[in-house]
Amino acid sequence: MNWEAAITLFGSVALIFFIGLTASRKETVGKSFMQDYYLGSRSLGGFVLAMTMTATYGSASSFIGGPGVAYNEGLGWVLLSVTQVATGYFTLMILGKKFAIVTRQYKATTLIDFLKERYQSKLVVLLSAISIVVFLFSAMAAQWIGGGRLIESLTGLSYTSALFIFVVTVLIYVTFGGFRAVTLTDAIQGSIMFIGTLVLLIAVIIAGGGISEIMADLQAENPNLITPFGSDGSLTAPYVSSYWVLVGVGVVALPQIAVRAMSYKNTRSFHLALMIGTIVVGVIMLNMHLIGVFARPILPGIEVGDRVMPLIALEVLPPWLAGIVLAAPLAAIMSTVDSLLLIVSSTIVKDVYMNYIKPDASRQRVQRISMGITALLGIFVFLMAVNPPDLIIWLNLFAIGGLEAVFIWPIVMGLYWEKGNKYGATASMIVGIISYILFQSFYPEPLGMHAVVTSILLAFAAYVSFSWGMGLKVVEH
Numbered sequence: 001m002n003w004e005a006a007i008t009l010f011g012s013v014a015l016i017f018f019i020g021l022t023a024s025r026k027e028t029v030g031k032s033f034m035q036d037y038y039l040g041s042r043s044l045g046g047f048v049l050a051m052t053m054t055a056t057y058g059s060a061s062s063f064i065g066g067p068g069v070a071y072n073e074g075l076g077w078v079l080l081s082v083t084q085v086a087t088g089y090f091t092l093m094i095l096g097k098k099f100a101i102v103t104r105q106y107k108a109t110t111l112i113d114f115l116k117e118r119y120q121s122k123l124v125v126l127l128s129a130i131s132i133v134v135f136l137f138s139a140m141a142a143q144w145i146g147g148g149r150l151i152e153s154l155t156g157l158s159y160t161s162a163l164f165i166f167v168v169t170v171l172i173y174v175t176f177g178g179f180r181a182v183t184l185t186d187a188i189q190g191s192i193m194f195i196g197t198l199v200l201l202i203a204v205i206i207a208g209g210g211i212s213e214i215m216a217d218l219q220a221e222n223p224n225l226i227t228p229f230g231s232d233g234s235l236t237a238p239y240v241s242s243y244w245v246l247v248g249v250g251v252v253a254l255p256q257i258a259v260r261a262m263s264y265k266n267t268r269s270f271h272l273a274l275m276i277g278t279i280v281v282g283v284i285m286l287n288m289h290l291i292g293v294f295a296r297p298i299l300p301g302i303e304v305g306d307r308v309m310p311l312i313a314l315e316v317l318p319p320w321l322a323g324i325v326l327a328a329p330l331a332a333i334m335s336t337v338d339s340l341l342l343i344v345s346s347t348i349v350k351d352v353y354m355n356y357i358k359p360d361a362s363r364q365r366v367q368r369i370s371m372g373i374t375a376l377l378g379i380f381v382f383l384m385a386v387n388p389p390d391l392i393i394w395l396n397l398f399a400i401g402g403l404e405a406v407f408i409w410p411i412v413m414g415l416y417w418e419k420g421n422k423y424g425a426t427a428s429m430i431v432g433i434i435s436y437i438l439f440q441s442f443y444p445e446p447l448g449m450h451a452v453v454t455s456i457l458l459a460f461a462a463y464v465s466f467s468w469g470m471g472l473k474v475v476e477h
Contacts, residue, residue: 002154002155002156002314002319002322003319004318004319004320004323005154005314005319005320005322005323005326006154006155006323007320007323008319008320008321008322008323008324008327009154009323009324009326009327009330010323011323012192012323012324012327013169013327013330013331013334016185016188016189016327016331016334017169017185019184019185019188046264046268046269046270046271046272046273046276047187047272047273047276048184048186048187049260049264049269049270049272049273049277050088050190050272050273050274050275050276050277050280051186051187051189051190051191051276051277051280052186052187052190052260053088053091053092053257053260053273053277054088054186054190054193054277054280054281054284062081062084062284062285062288063146063193063288063309063329063333064146064149064150064306064309064329064333064392065142065146065305065306065392065393065394065396066081066285066288066289066292066393067288067289067291067292067295067305067308067309068292068304068305068306068307068308068309068393069292069305069393070289070290070291070292070293071292071293071295071296071302071305071308072231072305073225073230073231073235074218074222074224074225074226074227074230074231074293074296075225075226075227075228075293076224076227076228076229076230076231076235076240077230077235077289077292077293078286078289078290078292078293079228079235079240080235080240080243081247081285081286081288081289082282082285082286082289083240083243083244083247083248084247084248084281084285085278085281085282085285085286086248086249086278087247087248087251087281088273088274088277088278088281089274089277089278090248090249090251090252091251091252091257091258091261092261092270092273092274092277093274094249094252094412095252095258095261095411095415096261096270097267097270098415098416099114099258099261099262099415100261100262100264100270102114102118102415103262104262106118108262109346109350110255110259110343110346110347110350110351111128111255111258111259111343111407111411112125112128112129112132112347112350112351113350113351114262114411114414115128115410115411115414115425116351116355118410118414118425119410119414119421119422119425120422121422121425121426122356123422123426124410124422124425124426124429125351125352125355126352127406127426127429127430127433128347128351128406128407128410128429129347129348129351129352131402131403131406131407131429131433132255132343132344132347132403133344133347133348134402135398135399135402135403135406136255136256136340136343136344136399136403137344137380137381137384137399138395138396138398138399138402139336139340139395139396139399139400140337140340140341140344140377140381141381141384141385141395142392142393142395142396142399143333143336143337143340143396144163144166144167144337144381144382144384144385145163145306145385145388145392145395146306146329146333146392147162147163147166147167147170147330147333147334147337148160148162148163148166148385148388149162149304149306149307149310149388149392150162150309150310150326150329150330150333151163151165151166151330152307153307153310153311153314154310154314154323154326159388160386163382163385163386164382166333167378167379167381167382170334170337170338170341170378171374171375171378171379185331185334188331189331189334190280192324192327192331193280193284193329193331194280194283194284196324196325196326196327197283197284197287197288197291198283198287199317199321199325200287200291200312200313200316200317200325201287201290201291201294203316203317204291204294204295204298204312204316205294206316207298207315207316208294208297208298211294214294214297217296217297218293218296218297221296221297221300225293225296228240236448238447238448238449239445239448239449239450241449242449242450242452242453243450245404245450245452245453245456246397246400246401246404246450246452246453247397247400250400250401250404250408250452250456251400251404252408252411252412253403253404253406253407253408253411253412254400254403254404254407255343255347255403255407256336256340256343258407258411259343288309291309291312292308292309295308295311295312298312298315298316299311299312299315306388306392309326309329310326310329313325313326341374341377341378342374344377345370345373345374345377346370348373349366349369349370349373353369354366398440400452401436401440401450401451401452401455402433402436402437404452404456405432405433405435405436405452405455405456405459406429406432406433406436406459407429408432408456408459409424409425409428409432409456409459409460409463410425410428410429410463413428413463413464413467417467419467419468420463420467421467421470423466423467423469423470424462424463424464424465424466424467424468424470425463425467426466427462427463427465427466428459428460428462428463428466429459430462431455431458431459431461431462432455432456432458432459432462435454435455435458435459436451436452436455439451439454439455
C-alpha cells in the first residue's frame with residue numbers, strides 16, 4: 001500500500017465528510033423534512049449551484065472511465081468529450097427560471113412531483129418511477145465500480161475489499177446527511193476537481209517531455225491516435241455529433257441534474273451558476289481526457305482502462321500530492337453516488353409511498369423510511385458492482401441515454417407547450433424507453449449515431465401526435 005497517498009486521500013475525504021455532516025445538522029425547525037432532505041430548502045447560491053451540477057454530472061464516467069477510453073482511442077475521444085462543456089449552460093437555460101417558478105407553484109420536491117402535477121396521471125408517475133429506478137441503478141453501479149477501482153489502484157487491496165470500503169463510507173454520509181450535506185460538499189469537491197485536474201495535466205506533460213514529445217510518441221505508435229477518428233477510425237462524424245445530444249443538450253432530462261435547477265435561491269444565483277458552471281465543466285472535461293491520452297506514452301500497456309487515472313497520478317506526482325489530486329475523481333464519484341441515491345430514494349419514498357400508499361405518514365416515519373431506503377439501495381447496488389466490466393463508461397452512458405429518451409419531452413414540452421397532455425407524455429415515455437432498449441440491443445448505432453438520437457426523435461413524434469390527437473378527441477366529447 002502507498003501509505004502517503006492513502007493517508008492524504010482518505011484525510012481529504014474525511015474532512016469533506018465532516019463539513020457535510022456538520023452542515024446537515026443546520027436547524028430545520030419549521031421546515032418540511034422532504035424539502036430539506038431532498039432539496040436543501042431551495043437555498044442554493046450561484047457558486048454552490050454551479051459546483052453541485054458540475055460535481056454531480058462529473059462522475060466516475062468522466063474521471064475514471066473517460067480517461068480510460070481516451071487512453072485507448074486518442075485525441076478523437078477528447079474532441080467527443082468536450083461536447084460536455086455546454087451541459088450546465090444548456091440545462092439551466094432550457095429549464096431556466098420557468099422550471100424553478102413552476103416547481104415552486106406545484107410545491108414539487110422531485111422531478112416526478114412536477115410531472116405528477118403537470119400531467120395529473122398516475123401512469124406517468126409510475127412510468128417515471130420505474131424508469132428512474134431501472135436506469136439509475138446502472139448509473140449507480142458505474143459509480144460504485146469507479147470508487148472501487150480507484151481505491152484498489154491506490155491501496156493494493158482486492159477490488160471487492162476496496163469496493164466495500166467505498167460503499168460503507170458513502171452510505172453513512174448520504175443516509176444521515178441528505179441534500180444539504182451533498183450540495184455543500186459538492187462545492188468543495190468541485191473546487192478540488194478544478195485544481196486537481198490542472199495540477200495532474202501539468203505533471204503529465206512534464207513527465208512526457210512536453211506536448212511535442214508526447215505527440216511524436218503517439219504518432220510513432222499509431223498515427224490514428226492524433227486524428228479525430230479514433231485509434232481504429234471508428235469515431236465517425238455522425239457518431240461524434242450524436243454525443244452533442246447524449247452528453248450535451250439531452251442532459252436537461254436527467255433527474256439528478258433537473259432537481260438542481262429547482263433548488264437555487266434567486267435569479268442572481270441562477271445567472272452566476274450559468275457562468276461558473278460552463279467554465280468549470282469545460283476546464284475539467286478537457287483536462288481529464290487529455291490526461292488519459294497523454295498517459296499512453298508514459299505508462300504503455302495498461303489493460304484495464306479504468307485504472308489509467310489513479311496509476312498515472314501515482315506515477316507523475318509525489319505520493320502525498322497524488323492522494324490529494326485523486327480526491328478529485330473520488331469526490332466526483334461520491335458526489336454522483338450521493339445524488340443518485342437521493343433521487344432513487346425520493347422516487348420510492350416521496351413519489352410512490354407518500355403519494356399512493358401512506359399520504360398521511362408522520363415526519364418521523366418518513367424520515368426513518370427515507371434513510372432506510374437510501375441504505376438498502378446502496379447495499380443492493382454494491383451487490384451489482386461486485387463483478388465489474390473493464391470500462392464503466394459504457395454502463396454510465398447506457399443509463400444517461402435511457403433517462404433522456406424517457407424524460408426529455410415530458411419535461412421540456414410540459415414546460416413550454418400548453419397543449420401537451422398526459423396522453424402525449426405517456427406515449428413519449430413508452431416509445432422512448434422501448435425504442436432505446438431495442439436499438440441498444442439489436443442496432444446500437446442507427447445511421448451511424450448513438451441510439452439515443454433516434455429514440456428521442458421517435459419519442460418527440462409520439463408526444464406531439466398523441467397530445468394533439470387525444471386532445472382533439474377529449475374536446476369533441
